[in-house]
Amino acid sequence: MSLFEEIKNGNESLALVGLGYVGMPIAVEFAKRGVKVIGYDLNAAKIEIYKSGVDPTHEVGDEVIKNTTVQFTSDESKLKEAKFHIVAVPTPVNDDHTPDLTPVEGASTILGRNLTKGSVVVFESTVYPGVTEDVCVPILERESGLKCGVDFKIGYSPERINPGDKVHRLNTIKKIVSGMDDETLDTVAKIYEIVVDAGVHRASSIKVAEAAKVIENSQRDINIAFMNELSIIFNKMGIDTKSVLEAAGTKWNFLNFRPGLVGGHCIGIDPYYLTYKAEMLGYHSQIILSGRRINDDMGKYIAENVVKNLIKAEKTVKGAKVAILGFTFKENCPDTRNSKVFDIVKELREYGIEPVITDPVADADEAKHLYGVEFTNEIKDMDAVILAVAHKEFSSYKMSDIDQLFGEGQKVLVDVKGILDRKEYEDVGYSYWRL
Structure with missing residues (x-):
């Protein structure tokens, strides 16, 4: 019986290594389809939260977590009980924008210590082409004492989960799959087809699959950078960027991108993986890094325009009372x-x-730990308000709700995402600015 059949029939288990915004929904979906799933994360506190029936990511909801059959554990030895392993850990960058492979290397080390003969290991973490075979495989072999291609096989299937998106989900997005040989590719494809209703695309090699993922986000990054550059130019011209894009968007082949802050652990990071590998090969990226520079500077640009608008509104800049909605x-x-x-x-x-x-x-504990900031629910008597994130709670604000946030004098409103009606606010005397 093939590994796919063993997994499908419940004779063998599937393991997820890393239970964050990507790994946890995958684990839950496989369990929902009748697969025996071991969900491993080295963060014991996170495991206890899942065991208590709480979904801190809001990706699947508390009720689903409460009723899932996933065996949540921080005991790495439990990985020995699985034959198909999916590694879904973050791949951040260092302060100098070079790839930080520490999480994927750490996951490979843990998994290697607990790898058994006949296993298949599939990496989902976004990396530059070559990481799976050149970085992860040697670690797996060293820690397990097993030989790749003989005792275990590897594959790569880049994650495409869009955090917070309730429409484009794991099961509705076509999945890229790859394997080190035809047999592995077939196994990986069939196992993912259990949960991905949209089907799979069989890439010709692991490196092709790695490259496909890293350019998906690089393409979005470059397009958003173009929009951000346009917003800077149009702002100098006194033209409303959103109005320009709405007009241009009436053409059938105009791409629907908008200016904004580009953060997170995908679009704002993945391009650096590609340019890093290019540098290793002697090529210095021009378009990709130019786009990154523009997007990385947008927070500074927004803050500068807050200050300019405070001055125009005859507000004292130093010590001004400014609120930021959304983090x-x-x-x-x-x-x-x-x-x-x-x-x-x-x-x-x-x-x-x-x-x-x-x-x-927002996860308040995470924000305190990462940035040292604390949130408040008391927003009043402000000189300026920055609507930074289009949470549904903020998108539903009426003008009366916005009014209550301000103090005396002209109200300076910076609508980063352009979710409010500009004319409506300017007509009543607001100093309104958006990208």
Whole structure:
């Protein structure tokens, strides 16, 4: 009987290594389809939260976590009980924008110590082409004493989960799969087809699959950088960028991108993996890194325009009362990792402004740990308000709700995402600015 049949029939278990925004939904979906799943994470506190029936990621919901058959554990020896392993750990960058492979190397070390003969290991973490075979495999072999291609096989299937998105889910997005040989590819494809209703795309090699993932986010990054550059240009011209994009968007082949902050652990990071590998091969990226520079500077640009608008409104800049609504890297998602909203905070501090921050969705403990910031629910008497993240809670605000946030004098409103009606606010005297 093949490994796919063993997994499908419940004779063998599937393990997830890493239970964050990517790994946990995968584990839950496989369990929902009748697969025996071991969900491993070295963070014992996170495991206890899952065991208590709470979903801190908000990706599947507490009720689903409470009723799932996933065996949540921080005991790495439990991985010995599985024959198909999916590694879904983050791949961040260092302060100098070079890849930080520590999490994927650590996961490979743990898995290697517990790898058994006949296993298949599939990596989902976004990496530059070559990491799976050149970095992860040697670690797996060293720790297990097993030989890749003989005692165990490897594959790669890049994650495509979009945190906070309730439409584009694991089962509705076509999955890229790859394997070290035809037999492994077939096994990986069939096992993922258990949960991916949209089907799979069989890549011709592991490196092709790795490259496909890293360019998906690089493409989005470059397109958003173009929009951000346009917003800078149009702002100097006194033209509303959103109005321009709405007009241009009436053409059938105009790409629907919008300016904004580009953070998180995907779009704002993945391009650096590709450019790092290119540098190793002697090529210095021009377009990709140019786009990155623009996007990385947008927090500073927004803060500078807050200050300019405070001055226009005849407000004292130093010590001005400024509120920031939203701190996560994207709307309706609690994840604050690599949030570019913090760039706004840092730049405002350079002007002697200590902003207050509110975010009903964000993981407050994570924000305190990563950035040293604390949230408040008390927003009143402000000189300026920055609507930084389009959480549904903020998108539903009426003008009366916005009015209550301000004190005396002209109200300075910075609508980063452009979710409010510009004319409506300007007509009543607001100093309104958006990208």
